[in-house]
Amino acid sequence: MDGARTGFDHDPIGGAVGEYVAQGSGSGVSVGEAGAAWRDWRILPRTFVDTTTVSLGCTLLGRDHATAFGAAPTTLQRAVHPDGELAVARACAAAGTPLVVSSNAATPFAEIGATGVDWWLQAYVPQDRPLATGLLGRAVEAGARAVVLTADTPVVSTRLLGPSGLVWDVVPPSSVRVNFDPGYDDDAPGAQKATDLGPQDVAWLGDVTGLPVVVKGVLDPDGARRCVEAGAAAVWVSTHGGRQLDRVVPTAHALPEVVAAVAGDVEVYVDGGVRDGIDLLVAWGLGARCVFLGRPVSWALRDGADGVAGWIDALSLQAVEALRLAGCTSPGDAAGLRLRPVR
Template structure:
């Protein structure tokens, strides 16, 4: 697999004509906001409640200071790393995110193809607006499938079979959505999916509620409340572990005790995540609890960080805090909105360049060495 150092320079087609090309992933936010309907921007950008946890994710990462090593002789660091036993071009996977055709007509296949070209896993959401099989045909790289636990266990089994048949290399089950967090921007907007955006992996008609716009009601919350199982248990995770031979990740872990129990249930990785600040408002920032989870797991499973990651410097911070890798979410949706596959390709190339710079400046030859760095909290 090619190292990102061999990837051509980022294309300049993503930004609007006349604008300077993005210099970092954060630059895509303004580009996306300029082209998206306001309610769609709020759906992507917003969090739950007062958005306390949404803000805390970013603030916690900003408080992590990394102590660089000097005189290490590093000139051209490797960004490659192993995730779930397979070499990837970066210790990064594209986070599972629903309904990507809201952002761009090409939706999930475009972002999956950009991820495949960049050599990083793409995690396909249960609530994808493109069927599993079509995304698998488009990606050209490692595809993981994210599972929401549904009331209909027969449908869960069907999704598992389809993901396996499509060649998905791993299964990620999200465990922090017994109900959808109260996302006030969506409530105030009466947000509903437009007719052309569907939950393509569900049987026809199972997403009707998501299209039923009502003032003061989030149609997305109404839909998930009808189809998601609200009482997921450890016995369900054990059933899932026995049901699939694929590497299994559990996403939505914050308490180290849950991480230990998940490892005991046979998972291969835990994802420290608060759903990007979109579920329990007041939950801790993921960077704050990551070291405790890493210590509790004690090398028996991989530990990935999700929520708040905005660039290569954050990847370095996560590695220094003990993570195996990270999931990257919103910045890639911004890039998709701004320029489709070209925008996503630009964003991932920028991420690779930022990570190479961060490794060089911290004196690390590769991500494994970055995990040996010390950190301070508070700047």
């Protein structure tokens, strides 16, 4: 896969599954703005910096990773390619790329863990908390190293429906929730997503799993501070790929205030519309310790593990080039790079 292909923002999957991956919510403002918002920033490259040796690595929650970008949790990976989550896990394991697995994955956590990948579980919290303990326990057993609590989904937003119709007519919901308790019923009392998520859930998830808790879906600096006070190990700036509340502030614009609010107390990650090496550079420059990508992984997965591996390689080459051109030797070194908004 050549470098230019990492920048594509069209749907190479096709049909209801491709439309599901690409879709946003509401009238599609947030999904449409996400990528352009990264390009709102202009860079002041540093001068006279020795960039002979450039590293893409980072330390996340105390563990080293070879790339300061990773795979965000996304559903329906098995609908994109039969190897689904396993293909993504194998490619991430080989590259040392962080992986976050959706709680709605279609592959048993044990199989994902057996690839040797360094992975985190993404979790939604149900109204009746104990209903989640089976899923959480299976993730811990399979070697998950952190729990990512998605905090932007008290209810699943109304999504834009593509011309091919509802994806669940093609992919039965039961096939994607293989790590839930047998017979888990989404419509059973208490199984709906919690509408009363609070700081106590950060503590609860930490107690149940013994793992660090990352809060995903934060845009507001005060909200970020509340996460820190609740004991979160990291805050993840995200609009859920423009799939939850539409017309929120793009992550590329929200990130600096969140970084300032947490004041180095916890790590800050970001996702949303990141497509190429310069987007990564800007995100690192604005203070993200790691940058996650969702749709690009699904698009690369169309060609299985090789597709994902090729995409990681291509994005890495772009990122190294961007770092060198900006006079930075690593993502951590890029933090604090001078950037100016153009509008």
